[in-house]
Amino acid sequence: MIMMSTAANPIDATLIGTAPATGWIEPLSEGRLSVRTDDRLEIHDREAFLAGTPSPTQSLRLPAHSAATPLPDGGVVVAEGTRIRALDPDGSTRWELPHAPWHGGRWNPRPPGAPAASPDGGLVSVVVPTLADSDTPAALVYDDPPRHRYARDALLLIDTASGRVRARRPIGAVASDVTQRWHPDGSLLALSCWTAWYSWSTWWIEPRRDGLHIRGGTTMREVIDFLPDTSRVLTLRRAEAIAPP
Numbered sequence: 001m002i003m004m005s006t007a008a009n010p011i012d013a014t015l016i017g018t019a020p021a022t023g024w025i026e027p028l029s030e031g032r033l034s035v036r037t038d039d040r041l042e043i044h045d046r047e048a049f050l051a052g053t054p055s056p057t058q059s060l061r062l063p064a065h066s067a068a069t070p071l072p073d074g075g076v077v078v079a080e081g082t083r084i085r086a087l088d089p090d091g092s093t094r095w096e097l098p099h100a101p102w103h104g105g106r107w108n109p110r111p112p113g114a115p116a117a118s119p120d121g122g123l124v125s126v127v128v129p130t131l132a133d134s135d136t137p138a139a140l141v142y143d144d145p146p147r148h149r150y151a152r153d154a155l156l157l158i159d160t161a162s163g164r165v166r167a168r169r170p171i172g173a174v175a176s177d178v179t180q181r182w183h184p185d186g187s188l189l190a191l192s193c194w195t196a197w198y199s200w201s202t203w204w205i206e207p208r209r210d211g212l213h214i215r216g217g218t219t220m221r222e223v224i225d226f227l228p229d230t231s232r233v234l235t236l237r238r239a240e241a242i243a244p245p
Contacts, residue, residue, distance in 0.1 A: 019050050029119065032057075034070055036114070041068045041076065060091070065110035071160055072121035081109035084126055086160060095163030099128040103140055103150050103174060112194075113178025115158075118186045123166065123207070124158050125189055127178050130170070140174045150174055155191065157207055169212040173201055181233070183226050188215070190223040190233050200238045 023037040033049060035042045035056075042056040060076055062068055068078045074089035082101045086094040102109055115126040130151045132138040138149035153175055157167040173193035181190045189212075192202040203217040221235035 019052060019054075021049075021054075028070060029072060036062075036068065038062075039064070041070065043070055058089075060087075067111050067114035069115045069117050069124065071117050071124075075160070077115045077117065077124050077126075077160065079111040079113075079115050079126060081111070084115065084128070084156075084158070086124075086163060094161075097158065097163055097165070100131045100150075101146075101148065102129050103142065103148065111178075112175045113180065116180035116182055116189070117160065118182050119184055120186060122160060123186075124160050125180055125182075125191070126156050126158065127153050127171070127173075127175055127180075127191070127193065128156055129174075130154050153193070155205070155212060157212060167207065167212045169205075169214075171203070173198075179223055181223050181225050183231065184228075188226075188231060190226065192221070192223045192235075194222075194238075202235060204233060 021035055023035045026034045027046070028034055031046045033044055033046045035044060039062050041060045041062055043058040044054050044056055048055060058074065060068065062078065063080055066078050066080045068076050070076050075094060076087045078085045078087060082098060084097040084099065088094050102111055113127065115124045117124050130153060132149040132151040136151045139152055140150040142148050152170050153173050155169050155171050156165050158165055171191070171193065173195045175193035175195055177194035179192040187206065189205045189207065190202065191205060192200055194200050199220050200222050201217065201219050202221050202223050204215050206213045206215050218235070220238050222238050224234040224236050226233050
């Protein structure tokens, strides 16, 4: 295991409260949190939600087999089977970026994880699939129609206002599950990908003007978040497995 610039010291967690919820909960800036289900994204006031009196301030119905991430300006970035879209607060499409269909074909066309917005909302990072060409060995092949040959996935850094791809970098994964976390100052992105038979791989990536630079990484650990007021990252130990958790 190589962690490089982050620490591998185990820490304890203390339960401070519980709140019933259906879906996946993510903390947001300015005292908000999001709740995602298979077909809806809701934005809540954090204190009201944790106090047991949830009342969404924003609710968006999601397309089937999609994953969405809210932006600080009220917009939403939605990852779908063959495209990334940004929606304005009124629901209109701000921009659309097509990509190759997600591996899984007709049986599982959904993205493995949601995009991740930078703290200032100006950028969004997203993992997309890449089709292998005649000069690239395929890492994954689906023989059932529609037949696709996949190379390693790619990490994109996209301007949330225009949809322009600011940076692109291949990553060592053909992911069935993805977790991303930005450092609060936007200087670092932690990315975890689960690949069949290889378990989790995690990298911390520094966005620069000349591209995305990997500063370190580890295996069999999924990123949870950055610890407050530090560049240290909190990870969850994941045993090797043939299926995602």
